[in-house]
Amino acid sequence: MTSMETRTAGKIGDSPLRPDGTLKVTGEFAYSSDLWHDDMCWGVTLRSPHPHARIRGIDVSAALAVPGVHAVLTHEDVPGLNRVGLEHLDQPALAEDVVRYQGEPVALVAADHPETARRAAKRIVVDYEELPALTDPRRALHDDVPQVQPGGNLVRELKIRRGDPAPTAPVVVALDFEVGMQDQAFLGPESGLAVPDGEGGLDLYVATQWLHVDQQQVCRVLDLPPERARLHLAGVGGAFGGREDLSIHVHACLLAMHTGKPVKMSYARDESFFGHVHRHPAWLRYEFGASQEGELVYAKADILFDGGAYASSTTAVVGNGGTLGLGPYNIPSVTVDARGVYTNNPPCGAMRGFGCVQAAFAHEALMDELADRVGVDRVEIRARNGMREGDLNITGQVIDSAAPVAELIRTVRDLPLPPEAQGERDIRDLPGGAANSTHGEGVVRGIGYAVTYKNVGFSEGFDDYSTARVRLEMTGGEPVATVHTAAAEVGQGLITVEQQICRTELGIERVVVHPKNTMVGSGGSTSASRQTYVTGGAVKAACEAVRASVLARAASALGATGPRLDGDKIVSASGEVLASLADVLGDEAVEETVEWHHRPTFPIDPETGQGIAHVQYAFSAHRAVVDVDVELGLVKVVALDTAQDVGKAINPDAVVGQIQGGSAQGMGLALMEEIVVTDGKVRNPSFTDYLIPTILDMPPMQVKVLEYADPHAPYGVRGVGEPPTISSGPAVAAAIRAATGKALRRVPVRPEHITL
Amino acid sequence: MRIELTVNGEHHEADDVWEGESLLYALRERLGLPGSKNACEQGECGSCTVYMDGVPVCSCLVAAGQAQGRDVTTVEGLAGDDGLDPVQQAFVDCGAVQCGFCTPGFLVSTHDLLARNPSPSDPEIREALAGNLCRCTGYEKILDAVRAAASAGAQA
Numbered sequence: 001m002t003s004m005e006t007r008t009a010g011k012i013g014d015s016p017l018r019p020d021g022t023l024k025v026t027g028e029f030a031y032s033s034d035l036w037h038d039d040m041c042w043g044v045t046l047r048s049p050h051p052h053a054r055i056r057g058i059d060v061s062a063a064l065a066v067p068g069v070h071a072v073l074t075h076e077d078v079p080g081l082n083r084v085g086l087e088h089l090d091q092p093a094l095a096e097d098v099v100r101y102q103g104e105p106v107a108l109v110a111a112d113h114p115e116t117a118r119r120a121a122k123r124i125v126v127d128y129e130e131l132p133a134l135t136d137p138r139r140a141l142h143d144d145v146p147q148v149q150p151g152g153n154l155v156r157e158l159k160i161r162r163g164d165p166a167p168t169a170p171v172v173v174a175l176d177f178e179v180g181m182q183d184q185a186f187l188g189p190e191s192g193l194a195v196p197d198g199e200g201g202l203d204l205y206v207a208t209q210w211l212h213v214d215q216q217q218v219c220r221v222l223d224l225p226p227e228r229a230r231l232h233l234a235g236v237g238g239a240f241g242g243r244e245d246l247s248i249h250v251h252a253c254l255l256a257m258h259t260g261k262p263v264k265m266s267y268a269r270d271e272s273f274f275g276h277v278h279r280h281p282a283w284l285r286y287e288f289g290a291s292q293e294g295e296l297v298y299a300k301a302d303i304l305f306d307g308g309a310y311a312s313s314t315t316a317v318v319g320n321g322g323t324l325g326l327g328p329y330n331i332p333s334v335t336v337d338a339r340g341v342y343t344n345n346p347p348c349g350a351m352r353g354f355g356c357v358q359a360a361f362a363h364e365a366l367m368d369e370l371a372d373r374v375g376v377d378r379v380e381i382r383a384r385n386g387m388r389e390g391d392l393n394i395t396g397q398v399i400d401s402a403a404p405v406a407e408l409i410r411t412v413r414d415l416p417l418p419p420e421a422q423g424e425r426d427i428r429d430l431p432g433g434a435a436n437s438t439h440g441e442g443v444v445r446g447i448g449y450a451v452t453y454k455n456v457g458f459s460e461g462f463d464d465y466s467t468a469r470v471r472l473e474m475t476g477g478e479p480v481a482t483v484h485t486a487a488a489e490v491g492q493g494l495i496t497v498e499q500q501i502c503r504t505e506l507g508i509e510r511v512v513v514h515p516k517n518t519m520v521g522s523g524g525s526t527s528a529s530r531q532t533y534v535t536g537g538a539v540k541a542a543c544e545a546v547r548a549s550v551l552a553r554a555a556s557a558l559g560a561t562g563p564r565l566d567g568d569k570i571v572s573a574s575g576e577v578l579a580s581l582a583d584v585l586g587d588e589a590v591e592e593t594v595e596w597h598h599r600p601t602f603p604i605d606p607e608t609g610q611g612i613a614h615v616q617y618a619f620s621a622h623r624a625v626v627d628v629d630v631e632l633g634l635v636k637v638v639a640l641d642t643a644q645d646v647g648k649a650i651n652p653d654a655v656v657g658q659i660q661g662g663s664a665q666g667m668g669l670a671l672m673e674e675i676v677v678t679d680g681k682v683r684n685p686s687f688t689d690y691l692i693p694t695i696l697d698m699p700p701m702q703v704k705v706l707e708y709a710d711p712h713a714p715y716g717v718r719g720v721g722e723p724p725t726i727s728s729g730p731a732v733a734a735a736i737r738a739a740t741g742k743a744l745r746r747v748p749v750r751p752e753h754i755t756l
Numbered sequence: 757m758r759i760e761l762t763v764n765g766e767h768h769e770a771d772d773v774w775e776g777e778s779l780l781y782a783l784r785e786r787l788g789l790p791g792s793k794n795a796c797e798q799g800e801c802g803s804c805t806v807y808m809d810g811v812p813v814c815s816c817l818v819a820a821g822q823a824q825g826r827d828v829t830t831v832e833g834l835a836g837d838d839g840l841d842p843v844q845q846a847f848v849d850c851g852a853v854q855c856g857f858c859t860p861g862f863l864v865s866t867h868d869l870l871a872r873n874p875s876p877s878d879p880e881i882r883e884a885l886a887g888n889l890c891r892c893t894g895y896e897k898i899l900d901a902v903r904a905a906a907s908a909g910a911q912a
Contacts, residue, residue: 021848024856027791027831034790187795187857237857269796491855660894687800695895
């Protein structure tokens, strides 16, 4: 990644253009799959065809004999600890005696052409003994099922107990809900380039969400100290959680160390479906008790997440699904049981919305049912039960900044509706579109609402910090700041935000974003909607340290007390110009590095689930309008409107872009996106068969951004990226229910769910 | 085998091309033009869209050998000596670029649309770009960019 700057001024609250925009529209931006090196080899992965099997032996001789092959590696070639994993070290980098899911990496090949490597990999003979596979997570904790991991099939069980342990209520509604397995479907394939340094170490250029955790994992498997395995962020083609776990990282490094050559790896789309974790499928059983007026008295939830063969971030997903799984409502008595289990299905982990997406489908469907039962408007029942600032959530934590649930849901209700369908319509606006399956006959309109909240940042006691290094110097007669963090830019626009914060704090125009790498301290993960908050906080703090250092230098040089920085001038307390910044800096640079931590969180009580689990909450609401062809079961989303509190929009245009894109992903899960797994095998690992919304599927969106500053966060920011993905899908599902009268207790909603 | 073709107005040749290589692979790995993107390599996502003899194609679905003697324009060839093409500028200005991996394909498809239909309606834009997947933006700002590029073209 090249360092970047734009001359476009833009402080916080403005919407300057992103500094990599021109590179991206000219084709010059170097994504991880674009990298190239003299004399490089191509690496490929051989993966298990079976969901569960014992490996009796691996014969690589035929593969090694293929001309052009430089290395064929198995677990026996791993120099360090052959284990990876974000929260549990439970996954071999290369399979040893057992494979636990279809697609598990077994062997690696490096060759001088990717096709040579692929053909050689097919000549590796793996002697498998197939084992019975556990593919139904609902049976994972039964006695008579295969044990996926040595420690049993339970990854985490979370309990929340609050209020009356045996509550009753005059109105009781209940439902079972099921959510399919969604894929992040980032467009840039997993890819990177590992380059040996000739001194026993290497540099890895890779697309990722968290360089430093990758570095730890690479070093553990390669048995290298961190200074010998330097990671660099290559251009990232989207992430959405799917790049939190390792993909090519360790494998490319192993091949590079063994061959002594640079090794490039880049998955094709089918391999990508096996090469990263997915969103957990979930089974949810919910019950709400309420007064005759629809005021919640109690809630019970039983949530099961299928973690697949390895834990990945299942522990934290269960944490979110449990602690946030009843939605942004005031509920006096609560019983929640959330579990994540191992199976022989594909491993599941992080995806945008992280445990809250699944739960929101259930609590929002049940809220509609309660509204209908007690005869209260579906918007008003949410407003009536919605959290407000100062309320306690179900873990007993005070919501200590804005919680505008009622305002958000009423705001989306009051946005203009699309015009009612009249007369002859453009078939492209109808369900089925250009397939010409209807001209309006059999088409019914429905409107649905949903509201959500999501934690921002890492939770339950995790020390969640970021590091920023800011350097200020004169270049060509102008002050220039360089901001260096390891926080991953994955497309969301963090680099623009880093520039805006530097301009705001230092009062200068030119800000260079240093390439992101492990030569500065950790930036933490680009996930949990946290980077503007946490890395933004670190950049702000580093700028403040730079400013203090410059002013201390000015005070001592000029003998002034309390000087201030005003643009490129040093001024006295009364505003008189004392010196130029150039005079104070001279030929020297002022550089400060700051590690910035957000407010601490704490583990929850293991028996009651009570505690201060999360640092911040972000709220959003959606209204969906759909037209449904009830004869064919086809759905056209006509409008998808939203309101969200972002605390403070550092870059309003980018905030809206996040909300629009996030909403599309939520809509995709409601309507079309599912990795179909039968008997532990993925049936649709391609963009032919795994559908994501196209420009024809997405409706126009009205986006209403509220800015209720969080007094505890830098500039009052509130995480933005995830809430839209959580509340959009349930609103779409609700709209389809409203149009069809069907219960629709599973997403994605398929045509047969509507017609049968 | 050897292939010879014209890319962005320049003559290119490559030797030792394996017959199974796509035009996309040849552009990216042999001709030093990685701007066309490899998101699906099966003709579903449109990120590899290039012009071949003036017609937009998914370069992943064209065998490198089929491009022999043809005239190819990639995203790297859209900008002129006087700066970005109006379509490129509009994508930057409208915030239509997030991760940007789909962008090269959208740019070529939009460029083609506006050449055929300088002031498309929204349904026409949507239909023309339905073969290009974007995972970041939800397409709203891409629509803004196409409208802006059309408007810039009308004023030019």
